[in-house]
Amino acid sequence: xxxxxxxxxxxxxxxxxxxxxxxKPLERYFPSMEEFVPDHIxxxxxxxxxxxxxxxxxxxxxxxxxxxxxxxxxxxxLPVVPDSLYGRGNQVRIMYYGDSQIEGDRFSSYLRxxxxxxxxxSGPGLFLPVMPVMxxxxxxxxxxxxxxxxxxxxxxxxDISHTGFGPMLAMCRxxxxxxxxxxxVTATVTVKPSVYADSLSSRYCNxxxxxxxxxxxxxxxxxxxxxxxxxxxxxxxxxxxxxVCHPGSAKDITLEFKGxxxxxxxxxxxxxxxxxxxxxxxxxxxxxxxxxxxxxxSMAEAYNMLLPDLFIMQYGLNVATNxxxxxxxxxxxxxxxxxxxxQIAPAAAVLVIGVxxxxxxxxxxxxxxxxxxxxxxxxxxxxxxxxxxFWNSYEAMGGDSxxxxxxxxxxxxxxxxxxxxxxxxxxxxxxxxxxxxxxxxNTVSAETHTQHxxxxxxxxxxxxxxxxxxxxxxxxxDSIIKHDRNRPMIxxxxxxxxxxxxxx
Numbered sequence: 001x002x003x004x005x006x007x008x009x010x011x012x013x014x015x016x017x018x019x020x021x022x023x024k025p026l027e028r029y030f031p032s033m034e035e036f037v038p039d040h041i042x043x044x045x046x047x048x049x050x051x052x053x054x055x056x057x058x059x060x061x062x063x064x065x066x067x068x069x070x071x072x073x074x075x076x077x078l079p080v081v082p083d084s085l086y087g088r089g090n091q092v093r094i095m096y097y098g099d100s101q102i103e104g105d106r107f108s109s110y111l112r113x114x115x116x117x118x119x120x121x122s123g124p125g126l127f128l129p130v131m132p133v134m135x136x137x138x139x140x141x142x143x144x145x146x147x148x149x150x151x152x153x154x155x156x157x158x159d160i161s162h163t164g165f166g167p168m169l170a171m172c173r174x175x176x177x178x179x180x181x182x183x184x185v186t187a188t189v190t191v192k193p194s195v196y197a198d199s200l201s202s203r204y205c206n207x208x209x210x211x212x213x214x215x216x217x218x219x220x221x222x223x224x225x226x227x228x229x230x231x232x233x234x235x236x237x238x239x240x241x242x243x244v245c246h247p248g249s250a251k252d253i254t255l256e257f258k259g260x261x262x263x264x265x266x267x268x269x270x271x272x273x274x275x276x277x278x279x280x281x282x283x284x285x286x287x288x289x290x291x292x293x294x295x296x297x298s299m300a301e302a303y304n305m306l307l308p309d310l311f312i313m314q315y316g317l318n319v320a321t322n323x324x325x326x327x328x329x330x331x332x333x334x335x336x337x338x339x340x341x342x343q344i345a346p347a348a349a350v351l352v353i354g355v356x357x358x359x360x361x362x363x364x365x366x367x368x369x370x371x372x373x374x375x376x377x378x379x380x381x382x383x384x385x386x387x388x389x390f391w392n393s394y395e396a397m398g399g400d401s402x403x404x405x406x407x408x409x410x411x412x413x414x415x416x417x418x419x420x421x422x423x424x425x426x427x428x429x430x431x432x433x434x435x436x437x438x439x440x441x442n443t444v445s446a447e448t449h450t451q452h453x454x455x456x457x458x459x460x461x462x463x464x465x466x467x468x469x470x471x472x473x474x475x476x477x478d479s480i481i482k483h484d485r486n487r488p489m490i491x492x493x494x495x496x497x498x499x500x501x502x503x504x
Contacts, residue, residue: 094278116276330378352382
């Protein structure tokens, strides 16, 4: 048999045996399909119907929403961000911090869409050249390979000499601190709307760059649809500085940095000047205690520029898995984080979201962690003591073992790890968050809100539709055509498989 036929035969066997896993899963050896393909394509392949908001990529499980009673009654609802704030014609900024539960713009995507749809506003908000998840539900970021991300652990390891990470609790550089290159170095960041971005988050207006540059001259330029629209030299200062430009209606934006030294990039934001802006700031593996580990001056300088109106803190996954008898120290730690935020941004409210239900295998069965109520109790006590709002997502899900039930639904609302949500699950829980914590108004009754806002999906023209196959194909082709040649071609991308088949 020729080498070509042997190779093709092996390829066929590999495809068949791998494909069998998705008929009869062997979770111990193979990753889930969702690891390779976005939820939306998986749902189409499986033949599941989904709810869309006038072509917006948000899915809700109405049966589940109605089966679990509200955790907050109408009379108890508090306006964590009152409607009157949106009516001033100013920008309202919500900074959504969390652990891996919010990676990929889960939760914050639905919140952003809901608020921007009702109160105006556009853009995906803050991001960095290197993020835990580079491709989110709102934005696709591709950066040159010389970028490195630094956080508090980088400081602990001696990779960086300071903790001036700013509001993202992390920063990026394209040259190590203190390094002066012999020749000028170029670093780029290309930003495009995700193929799953809604019409509001994909509308780009203002571009803001937050940085600190203490080491030398750096040229900064912006290209919009491959045309230069902005050029400047970054200021040299020990303080946080800001650059603002207006790329117009362009959807393909490239930031270019050039110099023999690197500035500290503390954040890039694409946003509207008015209306709602929601930032997604995930910290993988975090317990939410890094705010007090970050240089206070840098955070205060950046917050004075951003002017946040609400901080949301959604942590606990990495606390619940460390089972303890009591969480007094953890409660005190949360209180310190809230106190710091209130001190350096006194005009902003704080909302603490309790940890969601998570489960693990125990004696051959899957059970929720028994210490979750204790973790939630510490979070709620800290919020009340520090004067913050609190929302119990565990109760909103349905309490004990709810993550297991969510994973068994069709389509599933939780992933197979019984920790993280699918996009549809995140949307469903975020819908409850919006309905219970944002639906109150000082001037409009809660009943009136329910009739026309995002708390009532039927009123926004929702229809049950089957995604059209050409749409999926177009999105795959789009991801191949727009592949950045300066970035590695990972094997889980459509571009890689087209390349492999071409080689074969």
